[in-house]
Each structure stands twice: as structure tokens, then as C-alpha cells.
Amino acid sequence: MKNADKGDLDAITSQLNGKKLRIGIVQARWNADITDSLAEACLGELMQLGVKAKNVTLVQVPGALEVPLALQALADRSDYDALIALGCIIRGETYHFELVANESGAGVTRISLDHGLPIANAILTVENLEQAQARQVEKGVDAARVAVEMALLLETMAEA
Template identity: 65%
Template sequence: MQTLAVNHQGSHLRIGIVQARFSDGIGSHLRESCIRKLLALGVQEDNITVATVPGALEVPLVLQNLAATEQYDALIALGIIIRGETYHFELVSNESGAGVTRVGLDFNIPIANAILTTENDDQAIARMNIKGEDAAVVAVEMANLLADIHHADAAE
């Protein structure tokens, strides 16, 4: 039996981040906590690319274009969708989530989806730092796991 080890060492990885600017105060904290954690995991600052877009619905298109360059080992989606009084919340949440997932599967690249969906600003503020850090850990771990799978496959 072969067990692929969890690996949070990011010194060799290139990471792309796409952040929705809607609710930018919270989004900026989400991005900052994510980048701090990436650096703590060894990702070199020069190997982190950040792009911002107006809102969560625009995130998948930029992720897709970053993935198409084949220059990244993993991508991270950041943003906040806060419930309002209309159906728009569900539309944006569902479509952005589906788009992020589709890009990852279509391009075979791990994408840490940290687009928060909350009822209000207080919930988003309570989650922004931990979810930014979580996204960094997920991106590094998944990039390393896929590399290990490809190396194991090539060795057979």
C-alpha cells in the first residue's frame, strides 16, 4: 500500500489569486491573511500573482485565463457574497461556485475556493482571517498532492 503524504511545503510553487473587490474591506483582509499564510508555508513572494475583479461572478473567468497560461501550480478564489433581500445572493453564490469548480476540473488545477457566503458583514468579518489562511493551506497541499500523484504515475 502506498500512502501519499500531506505536504505543506510551498517553496517551489507558483500560486495565482483572484480576489473579488465587492466588500473590499473584508476582501482585502481575506487576501492579506491568505498571502501571509502562503509566505509562512514557503511560497516565494515573486511566485504569487494577485488579480482583482469587480465581483464573485467575474472570478471564474480570470481563474480560467490564469489556468490557461499553465504557469501556476494552484489557484485561489477570494471574495465575499453577503445575503441581501433578493434572489441575487443565490444566483451569485451558485454560479460563482460552479464556475470555480468547472475551471479546476477543466484545467486539472487545484483551486481553493474561499469566496465566503454569509448572512451579514459580521459573519464575514469573523471568518475572513481563518478562511484566507485555509485557502493558502488548501492550495499548497493540493498542488503538492497532484504533483505526487503525477510523479507516482510516471514512476510506474
């Protein structure tokens, strides 16, 4: 909707009402204690925002590097208004952390741009388990809110 309160500025805003949205979620199983909490918080918030459980698809994959491929498969179906990526990468003693963090993040972004589909990226990249635990619920909730907001925003922009 256009907001005339900004003078000549044509501002486009959206409300967080997800009752008509279809959302796909891809959850990495690696660090399952964390990713299960992310998923639980995300699903709970989606329901609070009005998204119907029957309109949510949850796909689990082995790890963060597999998330983009599953997101791409969902995006190719064209059934979804937004997607959500859930995972947890904890820094270790090798370069593997950087590889997984960079490549999974780049893959998520590429799929979003290639498909013109919002993807809320809640793949945590943390130094240790304590940091992951401190963020697991908040980031799950944030991912749900971002997905709903961006889906509605793109819909509103298309109508403007």
C-alpha cells in the same frame, strides 16, 4: 510519498512546503474590507509556507461573478501549480445572493476540473457582515494551506 505505516494501503501524503510553487490569486473587490482581509491573511500564510512573493500573482476583479473568468485566464497560462479564489457574498433581500453564490461556485469548480488544477475556493457566502468578519482571516489562511497542499498532492500523485 507513499506511507508504508498503513499496512497494504498505498497512502499518498504531502508536506506543506510551498517554496517551489507558483500560485495565482483572484480577489473580488466587492465587499473590499472583507476581501482585502482575506487576501492579506492568504498572502501571509503563503509566505509562511515558503511560497516566494515573486511566485504569487494577485488579480483583482469587480465581484464574485467575475472571479471564474479571471481564474480561467490564469489557468490557461499553465504557469500555476494552484489558484485561489477570494470573495465575499453577503445575503441581501433578493434572489441575487443565490445566483451569485451558485454561479461563482460552479464556475470555480468547472475551471478546476477542466484544467486539472487545484483551486482553493474562499468565496465566503454569509448571512451578514458579522459572519464575514468572523471568517475573513481564518478562510484566507485556509485557502493558502489548501492551495499548497493540493498542488503538492497532485505533484506527488503524478510521481507515484
